[in-house]
Amino acid sequence: MQLSIANEPIEKVSADALAVICFEAEENETQQAAHVGVAPKVSDPEVAGQSGWLAEMRLAGEFTGKLYETIVLHKPQRIAARRLVVIGGGKREKLSPVELRRAAGVLVRSLKPKGVHSIVLQLPEGADASAVQAVAEGAVLGAWEADKYKSDPKRERKHVDTFVLAVNGAPANHLNQALERGRVIAEAQNLTRDLVNEPANKLTPAALAEAAQKVAAEHGLEYKALDRDAMAELGMGALLGVARGSSNPPFLISLQYRPPQTMGRDHLALVGKGVTFDTGGISIKPSDGMEKMKYDMAGAAAVIGAMRAIAQLKPSIPVTGYAPLVENMVSGDAQRPGDIVTALSGKTIEVLNTDAEGRLILADALTYAKRNGATHLVDAATLTGAIGVALGHYNMGAFTNDEAFLQRLLAASRIAGEKAWQLPMDEEYKEYLKSAFADIPNIGGRYGGSITAAWFLREFADPTPWIHLDIASTAWLDEGKAWLSKGPSGVAVRSFVQLALDWTQSAGPAK
Ligand code: BES
Ligand code: ZN
Ligand code: ZN
Numbered sequence: 001m002q003l004s005i006a007n008e009p010i011e012k013v014s015a016d017a018l019a020v021i022c023f024e025a026e027e028n029e030t031q032q033a034a035h036v037g038v039a040p041k042v043s044d045p046e047v048a049g050q051s052g053w054l055a056e057m058r059l060a061g062e063f064t065g066k067l068y069e070t071i072v073l074h075k076p077q078r079i080a081a082r083r084l085v086v087i088g089g090g091k092r093e094k095l096s097p098v099e100l101r102r103a104a105g106v107l108v109r110s111l112k113p114k115g116v117h118s119i120v121l122q123l124p125e126g127a128d129a130s131a132v133q134a135v136a137e138g139a140v141l142g143a144w145e146a147d148k149y150k151s152d153p154k155r156e157r158k159h160v161d162t163f164v165l166a167v168n169g170a171p172a173n174h175l176n177q178a179l180e181r182g183r184v185i186a187e188a189q190n191l192t193r194d195l196v197n198e199p200a201n202k203l204t205p206a207a208l209a210e211a212a213q214k215v216a217a218e219h220g221l222e223y224k225a226l227d228r229d230a231m232a233e234l235g236m237g238a239l240l241g242v243a244r245g246s247s248n249p250p251f252l253i254s255l256q257y258r259p260p261q262t263m264g265r266d267h268l269a270l271v272g273k274g275v276t277f278d279t280g281g282i283s284i285k286p287s288d289g290m291e292k293m294k295y296d297m298a299g300a301a302a303v304i305g306a307m308r309a310i311a312q313l314k315p316s317i318p319v320t321g322y323a324p325l326v327e328n329m330v331s332g333d334a335q336r337p338g339d340i341v342t343a344l345s346g347k348t349i350e351v352l353n354t355d356a357e358g359r360l361i362l363a364d365a366l367t368y369a370k371r372n373g374a375t376h377l378v379d380a381a382t383l384t385g386a387i388g389v390a391l392g393h394y395n396m397g398a399f400t401n402d403e404a405f406l407q408r409l410l411a412a413s414r415i416a417g418e419k420a421w422q423l424p425m426d427e428e429y430k431e432y433l434k435s436a437f438a439d440i441p442n443i444g445g446r447y448g449g450s451i452t453a454a455w456f457l458r459e460f461a462d463p464t465p466w467i468h469l470d471i472a473s474t475a476w477l478d479e480g481k482a483w484l485s486k487g488p489s490g491v492a493v494r495s496f497v498q499l500a501l502d503w504t505q506s507a508g509p510a511k
Helices: 031-035 053-059 097-114 129-143 153-157 173-197 205-219 228-234 237-243 290-313 358-371 386-391 403-416 449-461 493-506
Strands: 002-005 017-022 070-074 083-088 118-122 162-166 222-226 251-257 268-272 274-278 319-328 340-342 348-350 376-381 396-400 420-422 466-470
Touching: 002 129, 002 173, 017 031, 017 097, 070 097, 083 097, 097 118, 097 129, 129 162, 129 173, 173 205, 173 290, 173 493, 205 222, 205 251, 205 274, 205 290, 205 319, 222 228, 228 237, 237 319, 237 340, 237 358, 251 290, 251 358, 268 290, 268 358, 268 493, 274 290, 274 358, 290 319, 290 376, 290 493, 319 358, 358 376, 358 449, 376 493, 386 396, 386 449, 396 403, 396 449, 403 420, 403 466, 403 493, 449 466
Parallel strands: 002 162, 017 083, 017 118, 118 162, 268 319, 268 376, 274 319, 376 466, 396 420
Antiparallel strands: 070 083, 222 251, 251 319, 340 348, 396 466
């Protein structure tokens, strides 16, 4: 999608649709809205005293200005665009980048089926760089569809390819930068969604490794991959135990970003769970809904997407993305419940349930990241069904061994427009993880399933500052939203990128 900031008067921009935002409970439409024909211009003597069509619609209750409500008018008189679109902005004082991001998505998604290829959106007065970035993101994210494997040729022709933002005053340089940043981040998030959308017969661990390698080659990241033999040599028994049941071989890949100038001694590692399909293994899952387990690599895909945006936006902290890639299958050689494996850290793990495989592969990946110099660890994983029971579909679960570090991530998430909610990590929960025969079991009891999973990871992350994001209930949308297609959401990408970009302000100089 082509994104730009309008450099001619809005009424002269030729496009398939020109959209303006009108608010809830406002007596008079804004100057901007009047200018494009939504309401009579005060300066026009011929219509002085008339209320105009939108006022009539408001009076009839057909338009209230509620968020994302839309009206589409053809052949408007005062403007060059083919259609005039009014979109509800809700309460003016509540309009933030979150709503603007969604409004842009709503415009793209609602106008696309009408054959609209180009949209101009007039931003409200006072729109700043964060508003511009959010709109750019919303437009690019809204355009994405989970339809790669649909062969209807009509869909092909219906896409919005141009989105222009009209901002009052001259297009300042920093607004153009914000636009570009929004495009880069949203395209990275769409790459993540493309990867998550791939079915497991197409996207094996090797195919996902190859996709990461391609990103590295295109964006100047260093790519490394450990294969089964290399991992066996190092002693990654936890990861390799999970991989045993599949004839698709496992990999542990990394993507390295090194800034032009390093400011401090910090080194951020992003670690993503990459189970390309999770049958549950011998502790097999019920067949109902098992097809969705192709998205069990959403953490790895988020890391790959984030690393692409990081390579383009160049934050000042070194960042390495790690993704352990395996398929959790059943076979005559699959890992059994009761098996005891030795992790890279040296800890022994009793595998009481082969379906709790994500924590096993992450244990070795976290240890590996630490050994390779990470001073701060953040993982994202579709780790537990229980996180959806606790938090529903709107918040990622957030866990940490370092409060201050988590606060920084939560601040970054807020700026990025993603939601995360902290869950407790009291020492008491650790008591749920007791094995009679090894150092640690891979499952706790019936209660606090997301927390025991996090505690398991923490046993391998400590003492390095670490955050775990459980994205099992947020990485996949069962139903589409007016601003986003159903299917993969690409969650965590924007938080990861924002965390890295903000690092310049918080990391101290080299010691
Ligand atoms: N991949 C699943 C978690 C999951 C569930 C992701 C639903 C997305 C949607 C994970 O590997 C798993 O199976 N976890 C088990 C853990 C249990 C065996 C302790 C679970 O959540 O049931
Ligand atoms: Zn599982
Ligand atoms: Zn899993």
